[in-house]
Amino acid sequence: MIIHKMAFLAAAVLMFLICSSSVCVHSRETFACDTKDAATATLRFCQLSVAIQERVKDLIGRLTLAEKVSLLGNTAAAIPRLGIKGYEWWSEALHGVSNVGPGTKFGGVYPAATSFPQVITTVASFNASLWESIGRVVSNEARAMYNGGVGGLTYWSPNVNILRDPRWGRGQETPGEDPVVAGKYAASYVRGLQGNDRSRLKVAACCKHFTAYDLDNWNGVDRFHFNAKVSKQDIEDTFDVPFRMCVKEGNVASIMCSYNQVNGVPTCADPNLLKKTIRNQWGLNGYIVSDCDSVGVLYDTQHYTGTPEEAAAKSIKAGLDLDCGPFLGAHTIDAVKKNLLRESDVDNALVNTLTVQMRLGMFDGDIMGQPYGHLGPAHVCTPVHKGLALEAAHQGIVLLKNRGSSLPLSQHRHRTVAVIGPNSDATVTMIGNYAGIACGYTSPVQGITGYARTIHQKGCADVHCMDDRLFNAADEAARGADATVLVMGLDQSIEAEFKDRNSLLLPGKQRELISRVAKASKGPVTLVLMSGGPIDITFAEKDRRISAIVWAGYPGQEGGTAIADILFGSANPGGKLPMTWYPQDYLTNLPMTEMSMRPVHSKRIPGRTYRFYDGPVVYPFGHGLSYTRFTHSIADAPKVIAIAVRGRNSTVSGKSVRVTHARCDRLSLGVHVDVTNVGSRDGTHTMLVFSAPPGGEWAPKKQLVAFERVHVAVGEKKRVQVNIHVCKYLSVVDRAGNRRIPIGDHGIHIGDERHTVSLQASTLGVIKS
Numbered sequence: 225m226i227i228h229k230m231a232f233l234a235a236a237v238l239m240f241l242i243c244s245s246s247v248c249v250h251s252r253e254t255f256a257c258d259t260k261d262a263a264t265a266t267l268r269f270c271q272l273s274v275a276i277q278e279r280v281k282d283l284i285g286r287l288t289l290a291e292k293v294s295l296l297g298n299t300a301a302a303i304p305r306l307g308i309k310g311y312e313w314w315s316e317a318l319h320g321v322s323n324v325g326p327g328t329k330f331g332g333v334y335p336a337a338t339s340f341p342q343v344i345t346t347v348a349s350f351n352a353s354l355w356e357s358i359g360r361v362v363s364n365e366a367r368a369m370y371n372g373g374v375g376g377l378t379y380w381s382p383n384v385n386i387l388r389d390p391r392w393g394r395g396q397e398t399p400g401e402d403p404v405v406a407g408k409y410a411a412s413y414v415r416g417l418q419g420n421d422r423s424r425l426k427v428a429a430c431c432k433h434f435t436a437y438d439l440d441n442w443n444g445v446d447r448f449h450f451n452a453k454v455s456k457q458d459i460e461d462t463f464d465v466p467f468r469m470c471v472k473e474g475n476v477a478s479i480m481c482s483y484n485q486v487n488g489v490p491t492c493a494d495p496n497l498l499k500k501t502i503r504n505q506w507g508l509n510g511y512i513v514s515d516c517d518s519v520g521v522l523y524d525t526q527h528y529t530g531t532p533e534e535a536a537a538k539s540i541k542a543g544l545d546l547d548c549g550p551f552l553g554a555h556t557i558d559a560v561k562k563n564l565l566r567e568s569d570v571d572n573a574l575v576n577t578l579t580v581q582m583r584l585g586m587f588d589g590d591i592m593g594q595p596y597g598h599l600g601p602a603h604v605c606t607p608v609h610k611g612l613a614l615e616a617a618h619q620g621i622v623l624l625k626n627r628g629s630s631l632p633l634s635q636h637r638h639r640t641v642a643v644i645g646p647n648s649d650a651t652v653t654m655i656g657n658y659a660g661i662a663c664g665y666t667s668p669v670q671g672i673t674g675y676a677r678t679i680h681q682k683g684c685a686d687v688h689c690m691d692d693r694l695f696n697a698a699d700e701a702a703r704g705a706d707a708t709v710l711v712m713g714l715d716q717s718i719e720a721e722f723k724d725r726n727s728l729l730l731p732g733k734q735r736e737l738i739s740r741v742a743k744a745s746k747g748p749v750t751l752v753l754m755s756g757g758p759i760d761i762t763f764a765e766k767d768r769r770i771s772a773i774v775w776a777g778y779p780g781q782e783g784g785t786a787i788a789d790i791l792f793g794s795a796n797p798g799g800k801l802p803m804t805w806y807p808q809d810y811l812t813n814l815p816m817t818e819m820s821m822r823p824v825h826s827k828r829i830p831g832r833t834y835r836f837y838d839g840p841v842v843y844p845f846g847h848g849l850s851y852t853r854f855t856h857s858i859a860d861a862p863k864v865i866a867i868a869v870r871g872r873n874s875t876v877s878g879k880s881v882r883v884t885h886a887r888c889d890r891l892s893l894g895v896h897v898d899v900t901n902v903g904s905r906d907g908t909h910t911m912l913v914f915s916a917p918p919g920g921e922w923a924p925k926k927q928l929v930a931f932e933r934v935h936v937a938v939g940e941k942k943r944v945q946v947n948i949h950v951c952k953y954l955s956v957v958d959r960a961g962n963r964r965i966p967i968g969d970h971g972i973h974i975g976d977e978r979h980t981v982s983l984q985a986s987t988l989g990v991i992k993s
Contacts, residue, residue, distance in 0.1 A: 252373035255586045256308045264307035269587060276423075276582045283578060283587075284571050289557060292570050295577065296552040298516075299326075311581070313513070314548055315376035317362050317417065317427075318383065318397055318658035319343055319780070321369060327376030328366075328660070333601040334374050336663045337365045338609040338781070341617050342656030343382065343409075344756050345777030347399040348799040348848070349619035350910045351933045352412045358616060359416015361609050363427045366417075368599035370427075371591055377584045379417065380430040380480055380513070380548075381658070384410040384466035387757075387803050388438045388832055389816050391725040395438075396656050396756020396778060400802025401833040401845065402928050403462050404953065407469030414474035422509075425477055425583045426596060431470035432480035433515055434491060434502070436463045439484070442724040442816040448525045450817065451485040456961030457922070458821045459486075468506055477510035477580050481544065483518050490522035493535070498543030511576040514539070516548035523551070537564035545573040605663035610782060617779040617786030619908075619933075622799040623772070623849040625764075630748040630771035632793025632851060633675075633707055638748075641676045642705035643669045644698045644741055645712045646684040646734075647754045653715040656756060656778035665781050668711045668752065671788030679705050683741065687715050689732030695740055702745035709791065710738055713754035724816065728760040728808050735763060742769040752776055752787060758805035762842055775801070793851060798908040798933070800848035804834050804841055835924035846912045846928075852903025854936065856911070856975045859943060860896040865950060866986035867891065867965060879920070880956075880964040881985050888951035893981060897944045897974055901936040908935045913946055915954055916971035922956045923966065926973065929953040954983065 257270035268274060269283035284292070286306060294301035302310040315327035321337035323330055330336060340346060340358050347355075369375030383397040384406050399409035410431050419426035436452040436459065439445065454463065470476045479502050481492040491497055492514045502508045522528045523535035536555040539547070547553070559565040581587065591597045623631070633641070647653060651665035669680050683689075683698035702708045712734050719725055729735070742749045750772040751764050764770045774797075779786050789795040813828050823831035831837040834845035868887040899909055913930040917923040930946040930953070948954065954970055955963045965983060972979040 252371060252591065253309060254590050255311065257587050257589045258307060259589050261307050267306070270589070272588060276579060279582060279587065280575055280578045284574050289560065289567055289570070292567070292574055293553055293556045295574060296547055296556060296570070297550055298546065298548045312376055313378045313546060314516070315366070315379050316381055316658055317366055317379040318381045319346065319358070319656070320362055320660055321365050321375065322658050322660040324658050325380065327378070328369060329374050330661045331374070334369050334372055334604060336605055336661040337369070338362075338605055338613055339655045339659050339662035340613050341620050341780035341783070342396050342756060342778035343399060344396045344802060345620040345779055346616050347405065347409055347620070347802045348622050348777065349616065349933065350405070350800055350912070350931045351619055352408055354616060354619060355409055355412035356416040357612060359413045361612055363417045363419070364599060365604045365609070366427050367596040368601065368603045371597060371599055372601065377586065378428045378430070378478070378580070380432060380478070382410060382413050382429070382431060383433065384431050384470055385433060385438050386462055386466070388821070390728055390758045390803070390806055391442065391811070391816060392438050392757065393440050393719040393723040393725065394721050395803070396719065397658060399466070401804060402802065402835075403465035404928050405802060405931070406466035407473070410466050410470035410476070411474035414470060414476045418475070418477060422475055423583065424585070425580065428477035428510065428580050428584060430478035430480050430513065431467055431474075431476050433482035434467050434479050435459070435482065435497065436486050436819065437482035437484050439816050440722045440724050443726070445817055446722070447483045448521050451488055452819050454486055454819045455959070457957050457959050458819065460961040460963065461957035462821050464501070467502070471502065471506040471508050475509065477583070478513055479508060479510070480513050480515055481518065483515050483521055485526065490518070490526060490528050492518045492544055493522055493528065493538040493542045495542040503543055510580055511545040512543055513546040514544055514548050517551070518549070519544070519547050519551040520549055533559040533562055533564055540565060540569050540573055545576040610663060613780050614782035614786055617782055618789060618795040620777060620799050621779065621786060621790050621797055622775045622801055622847070623790070623797040624775055624843055624847065625770075625773040626849050627768065627771045631750060631791060633748070633791050635675055635792060638707040639676055640679065640705045641672055642679045642681070642701040642708040642745070643672050643711065644681050644683045644701060644708065645710045646682055646687045646689060647713055647715070648680060648682060648711040650711070650715075650754065653754060654779050654783035655781060657716055657720055662781035666784035668709070668784045668787050671784030671786070672709060672791065674785070675788055675792045683737045684732070684734065687713065687718060687731055687734070689734045689737065692733055692736065695737055698737060698741050699744040702741045705745070705747060707747040708741060708745040708749045709752060710741060710749065711752045711754065712738060713759065714756070715754070719756055725757065728758060728806060728811065730759060730761070738764060738770070739767065742767060745769070748772070750774060750791060754778060758803055758842070760806065760808045760842055762807060765842065796851045796905055796907040797848065798850055798910050800846045800910045800912065801843055802845070804837065804845045805843040807840055807842055810839065835927055838925055848910065850903070850907050850909070852901055852905040852907040852938070854907070854909045855900045855902055856977045857898045858895060858974065858977050858979050859898050861972065861979050862893065862981060864982045864984060865891070865893060866984050867950065869985050869987060879968070880966050883951045883955050883963040883965060886951055886965060891950040893948040893950055893954065895946050895948065895972060895979070897946070897977075898941050899934055899936055899944055900941040901938055904938060906935070906937045908933055911944060911974060913948070914973040915948070916973060917954070917956055918966045918968035918970065920966060922958045922964070924956070950983070
């Protein structure tokens with residue numbers, strides 16, 4: 225969210241410290257309903273015994289139109305006569321409490337917060353329980369900072385857009401290219417942030433950016449001007465899936481609409497997207513917020529309306545509740561005066577925002593008496609939180625290549641290690657974007673120094689690597705070491721918000737440095753890559769002098785320790801790529817503005833993601849090696865599932881059943897898989913389960929339907945059960961956007977194991993055999 229206007233600078237919040245001999249307890253001014261304020265404590269909206277719905281209704285009934293409109297922006301005004309303080313809605317917590325939004329500020333006894341790996345790295349763990357655990361830690365630290373008067377309670381995270389194009393600068397923020405993985409991540413992280421009480425919120429999360437948003441600034445086209453032309457099929461099958469799961473399974477408290485238009489309509493002014501889909505079909509219990517200045521953009525930049533009042537009216541009537549920006553605050557009163565908008569439309573927006581604030585306890589008086597009121601500085605950057613950040617990095621790092629089992633390195637044989645590359649001493653680079661101030665850093669060279677004597681040479685001044693002035697010193701370091709580790713890749717100067725890439729190759733002379741050092745090294749050479757998006761490193765994959773390749777993503781504050789632990793075998797890698805790594809040639813004749821997921825042969829469009837692209841890859845989705853070896857065997861799975869249908873018109877030529885015509889309750893495919901560790905080390909196996917639907921014009925090549933992460937000791941066999949919801953995960957979407965269950969043989973693929981289950985339409989009930 226890059227902001228155009230200075231209006232978003234938040235005013236500083238007063239912080240009070242009450243200190244005893246060993247503990248400082250933080251408190252902030254009571255936001256509303258202060259029990260010490262006799263004038264407001266008895267008001268109905270302050271009575272905890274009254275239902276929140278009635279409290280909200282009472283509060284709105286006391287507000288003037290001007291006061292109502294002053295609450296429509298992210299920097300909501302105070303209402304002094306009702307004892308309500310001002311509030312800044314915009315805070316961020318993508319992978320730790322961030323200071324990107326004005327609602328959170330570091331300093332004093334809150335100098336930092338735990339910075340976990342960037343989302344794309346954490347998702348490579350394929351571990352939903354880890355994602356939820358991270359959310360719980362982040363919300364603990366967020367609540368502590370709120371109690372201290374330096375943070376908010378509404379966090380506009382996570383980003384659950386699909387990584388459709390490998391060039392997207394914000395791909396690092398996302399859960400990757402698979403819609404089911406993205407949806408499960410969204411629901412898990414949101415549950416961790418918000419807690420499991422549907423009526424009360426620990427903090428309020430927000431899934432963004434709805435929808436079909438995955439272009440920032442490419443080849444002269446930016447997100448403010450882009451009209452994403454998307455088929456109903458791709459909307460239902462891909463782009464909306466994570467948001468639907470975020471609402472229906474994660475019970476998220478907010479959805480953010482995006483800058484772009486979808487099929488000619490700005491998302492923040494589209495009633496079909498906001499009111500019909502999010503609010504009515506999915507049942508959002510929360511508020512809808514614009515990306516920052518989006519309402520201004522649809523008027524000033526996209527010229528969607530003729531007047532600013534029309535822009536304000538269209539957005540609110542479409543279902544927008546809160547404007548990140550000043551636009552609604554400036555133009556809504558005039559929209560009402562011109563009869564473009566009713567005051568009751570404003571009331572409806574406030575019902576949603578005020579309800580969330582009440583669910584957060586902001587109208588419950590003194591925070592010290594509330595469930596999270598005890599959290600303070602001692603609950604931020606704790607050893608446990610730092611340990612979880614390290615574990616997340618361990619689980620997310622992916623071993624891409626390991627020729628001849630050259631990794632792990634040995635502390636006995638590899639006593640001196642040359643550590644080379646522009647990211648070898650990275651710190652801030654490791655936390656990616658939308659980060660805050662980390663509790664501390666361990667760089668890769670520092671981490672490796674914990675295992676061996678290091679010879680450190682950067683080789684390139686930075687990741688742009690514009691010249692070879694430092695190459696000779698890097699060559700000498702490699703010649704004098706028992707092993708060489710090259711830490712290369714990207715950073716935020718290459719891929720970031722408003723900065724899409726034009727190439728999948730390593731920047732500048734990085735390839736030349738890698739090849740020279742690999743040739744000079746007397747010991748094994750390991751290439752470690754930091755990046756959010758994929759990189760075409762075909763040359764390194766084919767180079768026999770480069771014995772191992774590791775993708776670390778952006779591994780967070782503990783990244784250097786995690787990388788070293790993986791390299792020396794203290795941790796056994798188990799991560800899998802959450803996106804396809806394409807060759808550079810994939811980009812030929814493929815503009816980022818082409819939104820089709822499926823191949824378009826008439827345009828020579830190759831298709832996108834593993835689900836629809838079947839051309840050459842550098843590494844496929846789900847690729848990842850281990851220091852041990854696992855085998856699968858399917859112990860038990862049905863061969864036939866009968867689908868009970870409603871009505872005679874439920875099938876089309878006997879080839880499919882519309883999901884809306886099927887009796888989906890408890891219609892599940894249960895698969896029992898034995899996972900055996902036949903290698904020489906204990907390890908954690910990431911089991912990915914794919915379905916290959918019957919062939920047809922609608923169907924993807926294959927699609928992920930389940931995943932489980934299981935720890936298996938050497939020689940041990942563990943049975944893993946996965947339950948695949950037939951209607952959700954074995955269905956496909958037709959061209960009209962209708963979800964259907966193909967009738968016929970579905971292939972279930974788990975590693976090298978194959979199983980076929982036949983889905984059959986039945987009017988007799990659900991039968992499994």
